[in-house]
Amino acid sequence: MWRRMTADWGFDHPLLLALLLLAILPFIASAFVRRGIPTLGLAPADGVSRAVSLGLRLAGALAILAIVLGLAGLHRREQVIARQGTGAHLVLLLDRSSSMDNSFADRAPSGDQEAKSVVAKRLLDDFVARRARDRIGVAAFSTSPMPVLPLTDHHEVVRAAIAAIDRPGLAFTDVGRGLALALSSFAEDTDEASRAILLVSDGAALIDRRVQETLRDAVARTPVHLYWLFLRSRGAKGIFEAPPPGENTPQANPERHLHLFFQSLGVPYRAFEATSPQAVEQAIAEIDRQETRPITYVERVPRRDLARLAFAVAAAALALLLLAKLAERSLVRPASATAAAGREPVLRRAA
Amino acid sequence: MSGSAHEAAFQPLPYRLRWRPQGILPGAHPGHGEGTEGEFRRHVPLLRHPDPRRLDLRASLRDPYGELHVRQFAPRRAVPVAALVDLSGSMRFGDTVAGGVADLCALLALSAARSGDSFVLFGCDGQVREAASLPFARRRGIEVEVRQRLVGARPSGMTATGLIEAAGRLPPRRAFVFLVSDFLMPMPEIERLLDALWRHDVVPVLVGAGALEDALPRWGLVELADLETGAPRLVVMRPTLRERWRRQARERWQALQRLFAERGLRSFELRGALDTDALARRLMEG
Numbered sequence: 001m002w003r004r005m006t007a008d009w010g011f012d013h014p015l016l017l018a019l020l021l022l023a024i025l026p027f028i029a030s031a032f033v034r035r036g037i038p039t040l041g042l043a044p045a046d047g048v049s050r051a052v053s054l055g056l057r058l059a060g061a062l063a064i065l066a067i068v069l070g071l072a073g074l075h076r077r078e079q080v081i082a083r084q085g086t087g088a089h090l091v092l093l094l095d096r097s098s099s100m101d102n103s104f105a106d107r108a109p110s111g112d113q114e115a116k117s118v119v120a121k122r123l124l125d126d127f128v129a130r131r132a133r134d135r136i137g138v139a140a141f142s143t144s145p146m147p148v149l150p151l152t153d154h155h156e157v158v159r160a161a162i163a164a165i166d167r168p169g170l171a172f173t174d175v176g177r178g179l180a181l182a183l184s185s186f187a188e189d190t191d192e193a194s195r196a197i198l199l200v201s202d203g204a205a206l207i208d209r210r211v212q213e214t215l216r217d218a219v220a221r222t223p224v225h226l227y228w229l230f231l232r233s234r235g236a237k238g239i240f241e242a243p244p245p246g247e248n249t250p251q252a253n254p255e256r257h258l259h260l261f262f263q264s265l266g267v268p269y270r271a272f273e274a275t276s277p278q279a280v281e282q283a284i285a286e287i288d289r290q291e292t293r294p295i296t297y298v299e300r301v302p303r304r305d306l307a308r309l310a311f312a313v314a315a316a317a318l319a320l321l322l323l324a325k326l327a328e329r330s331l332v333r334p335a336s337a338t339a340a341a342g343r344e345p346v347l348r349r350a351a
Numbered sequence: 352m353s354g355s356a357h358e359a360a361f362q363p364l365p366y367r368l369r370w371r372p373q374g375i376l377p378g379a380h381p382g383h384g385e386g387t388e389g390e391f392r393r394h395v396p397l398l399r400h401p402d403p404r405r406l407d408l409r410a411s412l413r414d415p416y417g418e419l420h421v422r423q424f425a426p427r428r429a430v431p432v433a434a435l436v437d438l439s440g441s442m443r444f445g446d447t448v449a450g451g452v453a454d455l456c457a458l459l460a461l462s463a464a465r466s467g468d469s470f471v472l473f474g475c476d477g478q479v480r481e482a483a484s485l486p487f488a489r490r491r492g493i494e495v496e497v498r499q500r501l502v503g504a505r506p507s508g509m510t511a512t513g514l515i516e517a518a519g520r521l522p523p524r525r526a527f528v529f530l531v532s533d534f535l536m537p538m539p540e541i542e543r544l545l546d547a548l549w550r551h552d553v554v555p556v557l558v559g560a561g562a563l564e565d566a567l568p569r570w571g572l573v574e575l576a577d578l579e580t581g582a583p584r585l586v587v588m589r590p591t592l593r594e595r596w597r598r599q600a601r602e603r604w605q606a607l608q609r610l611f612a613e614r615g616l617r618s619f620e621l622r623g624a625l626d627t628d629a630l631a632r633r634l635m636e637g
Contacts, residue, residue, distance in 0.1 A: 030583060030585075031572055032572065032574035032585065033574065034572075034574050034575070034576035034583055035573055035574065035575055035576065035577045036443060036444060036575075036576050036577075036578040037444060037563055037575055037576070037577065037578065038440075038441035038442075038444045038533055038559075038577075038578055038579075039441050039535050039578070039579060040575065040577045040580075040582060040584055041535070042535070042563060042596070042599070042600065042603075043575060043584060043586060043596065044592065044595050044599050045593055046586065046587070046591075048587050049584070049585060049586045049592075050588045052585060052587050053584070053585035056585070062603065098601065106618050136622045159481065168615070170513060212450050324572055327570075327571050327572045328573070328574070329568040329570070329571030329572065329573055329588065330568075330573070331563070331566040331568070331573065332566040332567070333569065
């Protein structure tokens with residue numbers, strides 16, 4: 001208990017706390033002028049008076065306590081709090097192949113056209129900004145997978161990583177090993193939260209049969225939700241429509257077969273075929289809507305200075321005491337004095 | 352101050368006793384026994400009181416049987432006058448001791464000296480305070496000493512049991528006793544004190560009754576402190592509390608009057624300055 005208290009609360013000048021002893025002063029001394037009366041037996045017992053008396057003493061003690069605590073610099077230390085929210089553990093798996101630098105028309109962007117990577121960057125940035133509670137990791141792949149960020153709460157870093165995806169891309173697309181890398185990011189993640197991988201790519205390639213087996217294994221170990229945001233260029237084949245029978249080979253139609261492979265993994269999977277920036281936006285909104293399971297996330301609460309609060313409390317208590325002091329009355333002048341004053345005119349008349 | 356002015360204005364007050372003092376000291380009050388001069392009492396036959404110097408010729412001639420009558424007088428005797436002054440802490444309220452009480456005692460001493468009675472002063476708190484007391488004396492100017500002793504006395508102490516001790520130091524014959532106190536001690540203690548004074552003619556002088564109740568404000572906070580124990584108490588004054596306070600004081604006053612009446616005593620109220628007219632009236636009533 002004490003350890004918890006000292007872990008949570010602290011003082012800038014602990015030595016000043018010795019002054020807390022002064023808080024017994026209001027119980028010894030009084031701010032009022034004492035008026036002598038012959039005996040207290042004359043005063044009728046009065047509950048209100050007793051309550052006010054005790055209250056004022058407590059207010060005095062409170063004022064001294066608060067002032068001392070304020071002077072000692074009471075503060076709550078920086079804290080790490082686990083909170084419950086809605087969100088997910090999410091790995092963004094980004095395609096860094098050079099085709100991402102092209103526009104949706106599959107040529108170098110010109111004029112007001114945007115490159116696919118720029119669109120993805122803008123939309124993912126918004127997406128991350130909207131999902132403040134998520135833990136997000138970033139991985140990229142091209143010819144080989146590149147771990148960018150492990151799962152983290154620090155969204156500034158995530159956004160910086162996303163901001164970097166419109167750098168000129170590299171050669172090819174190796175979805176399989178990229179996926180394996182993304183799955184491995186969850187290896188140390190033991191939370192109950194929902195896990196999702198968001199694959200952003202504009203094309204696919206064959207996945208090696210051995211890699212396929214590895215992926216099946218990994219997915220069986222760490223069940224994830226899989227989202228594929230397929231930035232489809234004009235002219236590229238769709239992933240949903242079945243091609244004519246003769247062309248239905250993985251070599252001729254790798255995207256379609258990747259889609260089928262994902263469907264066969266036995267985990268929740270959705271693919272979005274985005275042909276334009278608007279479609280991408282809709283797809284991301286859809287993911288946003290889906291991944292809202294409860295999640296335990298960690299929040300950092302910065303150090304909070306309570307000196308101001310302590311002084312406010314002291315001021316309130318002192319205001320109360322001041323009011324009481326202003327309400328103080330003395331006993332009316334004793335009768336002998338008034339009688340003596342009344343006699344003087346008689347003497348003057350006699351003289 | 353005006354002290355010297357009204358000191359000079361003090362005239363000795365005559366006082367009348369409703370009883371005949373014992374003793375042998377000559378004085379001004381008709382006493383017990385038979386004397387040769389003073390207040391005429393009756394005619395007695397010469398054979399019963401063989402003092403031909405007091406023969407009343409006119410009464411003897413008027414008697415058809417021719418018996419000789421002698422005049423008989425009550426002897427003049429002096430009476431001890433005592434002032435027992437409560438000097439416990441509660442008497443500090445309103446500075447009555449240096450004011451009204453000192454005036455009263457000085458006036459009594461003056462009156463006693465003028466009528467040839469001896470006067471004694473006992474100032475008492477827990478015990479008799481010698482510095483505030485004067486032994487029996489009938490010399491002139493005693494009133495100045497009495498005033499000095501009382502003005503110089505600072506009331507303190509928690510009890511007034513010294514009054515009972517002083518009662519034991521009074522003479523064994525009946526005396527005229529002024530018991531000056533605020534009578535704020537517990538009722539049984541007052542009874543014990545009055546019982547200790549059973550032999551004497553006691554005039555309880557009730558000091559400052561109601562002075563505190565009049566001094567209370569209607570509203571506001573007042574921190575009161577017991578003048579005897581020093582114990583403080585914060586009081587939130589308001590009209591209802593003041594009313595309750597006054598009712599309680601009135602009840603106490605009435606209980607005190609009942610207590611006095613049971614012993615055949617009538618109190619004299621001393622509030623603030625001494626009202627000599629009221630005192631004179633009270634003394635003439637006996």
